[in-house]
Amino acid sequence: xxxxxxxxxxxxxxxxxxxxxxxxxxxxxxxxxxxxxxxxxxxxxxxxxxxxxxxxxxxxxxxx
Numbered sequence: 001x002x003x004x005x006x007x008x009x010x011x012x013x014x015x016x017x018x019x020x021x022x023x024x025x026x027x028x029x030x031x032x033x034x035x036x037x038x039x040x041x042x043x044x045x046x047x048x049x050x051x052x053x054x055x056x057x058x059x060x061x062x063x064x
Contacts, residue, residue: 008037 010022013033022030046052 004041005034005037008040009033012036012040 009030010033013020013022013025013030016033017025043052
């Protein structure tokens, strides 16, 4: 599971930060993204197990 967390953390970081490479980030920032990744993977597992209610669809008006 650690490798999955690391992979997702790197992906989240890349989506959020185009300016900084993962390898050059401070450990505090990496740990923050690992926590996000852990939460995301936990929610995904709950969703797949049917433990989460179905997501509600919400329409947002387009804003430029």
